[in-house]
Amino acid sequence: MDQVTVDYPARPGIIRDVSLNLPAGSFTFVTGPSGAGKTTLLKLMFLGLKPSAGRLQIFGRNAYDLSRDQKAYVRSRLGVVFQDFRLIDHMSIYDNVALPLRVTGKDVKSERDYVQELLYWVGLGDYANAKPEELSGGQKQRAAIARAVINRPALLLADEPTGNVDDGIGLKLIRLFEELNKLGTTVVVATHSESLLQRFEYPAIRLDGGRLAVRERDVA
């Protein structure tokens, strides 16, 4: 990310002149107060937003020179977890988790064992047929994580993943991210939870008023 600025019509400068490099295989926290621009920064990373100025490279390619199909391909190599889970209500947990396989043209049937294995990994092996409304907040978040990693993403982006779950579940979720990171996935977690930052010794970047304020711990 090179001198990236994002202006919303109602809020100019939500991100200002941010330059950032996330090496492959790293684990990074993005922190800062509410409205600091954490979500916008992640949105930029999953190509959900075009910067008003600056340059963004992802997997070595200039993100905004890509066609819409190429962007879809880049997104298929990303996993995204949101605070509000964003599971699809009318689908079972199994179908929610298998969704990225289905929409990227993979054979869901032949991947059935893998989906089931992943559900067990996040502790939802017995809930394959349940609908999201039948699960607790923590279970939903674990289902959302399973969905985010089903395509073995190179980059995992999590926006306040522990925001809607209690501290114990939150810790377990971060442990899941650590496991993924050990397998080579680059992980970026946006959080305003000071306790998480203190507990995990990973590099953290702080945003304040849209600017990269301090690097609390250096990104490798």
Next chain:
Amino acid sequence: MTQNQAKSARRPVRDLIAPKEPLMVFRGQNAAMLLPLILGLMASLAVFFALQTTQKLYELQESIGLANSELTIFVPSTPGLTPTLTDPAVTRAMDALQNTAGLGRIEVLDRQQTQQLVERALGNAVTAQVPLPTIISVQRARRPDVDVAQLRTRLDRAAPGAMVDDNQALRQQLQAARVTELTKGLGLILAVFVVVSITSALVIGQSVDLQTDVIHVLYISGAPDRIILSQFVGFALRSAIIGVGLGCLVGWLLQALYWPRIFREPSVILPLQVPVMILVVSLLIMVAVISARGNVLRKLKRTF
């Protein structure tokens, strides 16, 4: 979670018969559920207008064909003679007609028929004042086509004052009526197509707005535009097939009430109506789907 829910939730995934809910659900979206109804109504109107136009054009064509196929010859009476074949002018005119290529049946109207025709055109009083002409009805052969100008000259020589009416004025009037009917019909159908296009685009566009969250999840899951587009296009296509199919049936029934000839001559009328209905139905479905697709794509490009 209730006991039943827990039981269903815990059923092993292997027991499922390929669980695969649709990516998007349109049930419960009022406007989307109304789409087949609106398209059905529009289709019934379009089919009705199209068949009405077909009917009128067919009947006009029949009349034009009749007008093309007949000539009427008026031979003025020779003073002092009864207007029959004994009149030498009529005999000469008949000879001239019989020796003209491109003519079929030649029939001299009897006195009573002639009187009826003249009185119908000019009123009852006229026959008391003016001697009746001899009227000869002539069928034109399909081939060779008769040269009417030459026939006029020959008849004038054979029976001076004889007049040939080739129904030109009537034909011109009928042809003008045909253009008017065609323009009117196409205009009405075009208006229906415009309404279908706008309705389909708006309803599906509203559906896109209602599905924003699902679309967002699909995009971040790596779905290309065509996957998302196919959900909406599929829904528009299903709605159009159901709505337009039923609307076509209603339109046909309405038209059959206006033109019961279909029941008397189905082998003549159906071959006219069926291709028109197929064309209108195909075009309506195409317009509905293409308009929906265009609007979805526009919205997708704008929102993500």
